Amino acid sequence: MTSPSTPAAGVQTEQRFQTLFEQAPFSVQLLSVDGRTLQVNRAWQDLWGTHAGDPLLAYVLSGYNMLTDPQLEAKGVTPYLRRAFAGEAVRIPAIHYDPAEIGKAGTARWVEATARPIKAPDGRVAEVMLIHEDVTERLLAERQLRASEAQFRTIADAMPQMVWSTLPDGFSDYYNQQTYEFTGMPPGSIDGERWAEILHPDDRHAAWARWRLSLETGEPYEVEFRLRHHSGEYRWVLGRALPVRNEQGELVRWMGTCTDIHEQKRIRDELLASNRRKDDFLAMLAHELRNPLAPISTAAHLLKAASSDPAKVQRSADIIERQVRHMTELVDDLLDVSRVTRGLVELDRQPVEMKAVLAHAIEQVRPLIEARGHELAMRMPSGDVHVLGDRPRLVQVVANLLNNAAKYTPPDGALSATMAVDGDVEIRVADNGMGIERELLPHVFELFTQGARTPDRAQGGLGLGLALVKSLVELHGGRVAAESAGPGTGAAFTVRLPLLKTEGRAGSAPSDAMALPPAARKLRILVVDDNQDAAETLGMLLETLGHEVHLAHDPGRAIEVARNDAFEAYVLDIGLPGMDGYALARRLRALASDDATFIALTGYGSDGDRHRGDEAGFDHYLVKPADLGELARLLQRG
Template structure:
């Protein structure tokens, strides 16, 4: 049995000594020292048999004097040089070196007493094998001293299991986990960091991790990190981290200084959490809030504008001295402004119904020509007021869709009014109809101010408006196109917009499912073309 730290035991006087000294007191003293030694000692004969063991050895291996197992250990049937466990553990070569006269430190080995036929324990031990020689230098015995390291091995195994569990947890989590030295440098590898960023260990070690940050985030992050390291304060921030595919994603970062027993920073441990989708969602919410605030400001402006002419007309009528022509003009002003305010309120009510899903559609065959005629009739005053030229083209004869005529007219009116408002005075607006077997397409084109590419994806969102042009007298709440999309979608159709950029105009395209022609509903577009 083997393994444990061993110190050479005092050599016993041999019978071949030049001046043998043997008295009862010496034998008793040496015997007491051997038995009471706190270290497990096993004395081996020159051929590998066991000659003597002390009490610490018995306690270590739980083999008691007088037992059958103890008798086996001392018998010729047991030899440490042929012990199967020591052979399998690679210990025998060390023992042979000791039997050749060398003092040898023997590495750790796991030894199970049960393999000898007993019920004893399994121990991890290290050992030292020390040769005992006579005056002539001949090997007399080998002293084997064991150190029980079972608890240490168990603790190291438990620590290794915890570390492996931690590494497995790190690999399984979506977070990027990292450790840094007390002075803030990277030395230990982080597979999760390398997997996310595509950096090699050499690229990210020391302060190379900063290269994976967005260029705009590197300097402020480095300054904050160095400050936290100097103050031993929690490092908490967020930055954009480059993925292996080259894209950047926002991550929330937190690093904690870990102190040792003396209060000094032993290391830093931290993690990056991907918050990119959350950041984008927050940005979208902030943008929606901004548009809503602009909408409320526009609403106040649009509702206030008609009040001045209404108030002036009312004052004149209240004077009682106005000429009949002036009264008629005042009445027309009041009527026109009230209609404008009513239109704004109707749009607001429509938005409320749409957002709450309360719009109810009629489902009946509707002639497309009738829809276009109604829309042109309603939009004509604004188009003429801004001196635009309107051209309507296409063959609508027989074209029919299933839906709500009033709402479909509202769709085209909003598109035509939108073209009129965002086209400089004296511009051109074209409405074109194209009919296929399964669909009807209506296109509204203008040569107005156009749309920036950044605005195109949001043009059908609530409260979205292009920049107001200086000559744009007509206001609006930025909700017309949102209503267009909702109404068209409810009819099973789609609406799209394209623009080549500012100053190039816009093209809005509405596509609706076609229906068989309803009797008596066909109308030529020629009747509604200016």
């Protein structure tokens, strides 16, 4: 028999080792203690795409030293190898290897490796074995996944909606940046079921119930609820989610969005409320028009039946006359508010003494006030108070407010009408009557809005008075506001109008009040108005005052002129063709000097129009027909 320690046994062991080495399913590279490659197996050759006779294999087996390779040093591999040669088993992270870097043909790969020292019986490192693992496909897949996730996050963060996802059981695990910006919550603070904490308490049950139904059935999720905004208010959002399924049809994820619909819902609710008010108004209009028809019809029959009785004929005629007059007033109210709110009314502006306006309005309403037993208190400032306006329309404004106060105050109530001057003219009409509900208060100046009609309230009117008041006051460049603490507390209406300064000449004639002083300094002025007559007359007036005026009738021409010339003042209409005056002001501001004065002279006079004028860079905003004396003074002030 042959002993295991005989040379033959050693040869068999070596052959067995070589067979295992060559047939190992993983790449193996043996290194000598000085770093040279001693041997590689078949899997190593397959890994790098080389075989016997290839230059790459010949190069590696001809004494290639991994410890002195500058490419490996640059990739950070050498320190790991030194630790292995010192006796430590180390894991070398994924490195990209390309045989072309050493000038040889072969397959580039991402490779992870384990360096294990092979030790002699005395503990010295005899060789180092490198075991390679090709991780190219895994790393490329991970890279593609990361790129896909990055692309998804970029798209999700760019969306105006809040985007979120959950696991199949509904556990939230992702929110986009918009979610955190909307809610003001720190990232990660609303994962899982904690998102419900930022739902409005009144909406949580319905939202949860609908969500549980979707989780149980796999049906798409859609519900409206209020979500806490970073400002602290709750805003309405539309929540939607769809199930994501794999190729086998299994639900693997939910993807959802929350869209801020607060403004849309507010506008929708306001439109519904407006439609209800319109329907109520039409029903009331039909009632108000039918009321006079009944006595007219009865009187007509009475005329037929008692035509020979002069007294009855006279009473019937009086009834018909009164009721026809009442119907005429109703129709006149409708036509008047229609003309004013559509901007079809032109004001005849003159200096108007407001104490006389208030006195005239009181005289108009006094019969109703006395009939209902109201006490009226008045307070006026000393001296004359003037505004530039249309006297009959201003009387109409104050009379409507007094009439409204008298109607909505129970008999023997208290009314007050006061006037004050504090830069503007302030007229305040107050009562201790029915008051205004909180929900109605923001809408009292809208068409078709009217408070409850009570049996003790005087007949007449369609609830159009306050809408007419607001439109007329704004046409005069003023504003009106309503106040009430609620039902039973009374109400107050305050009108503010620009004060017309009369230079100490109280009661002067209109011609004196309209006198225009000559310019203290000559200005170069660009006037832009598509109404050529308006532009030319204004230009002639400003030239008469001593200014140099250039005219333009469209925005394009105005910009061209401004590019080639410098002006100290710009007077612009707003309703221009092709480009409105707000946009034109911004363009001209970019061309003008910093101290140039911009004045809007326009027929648009609402608070919103004035706000847009401020944003566009206008220094002053005048409503046509403007007080030309005021325009002259503004040009001098700059």
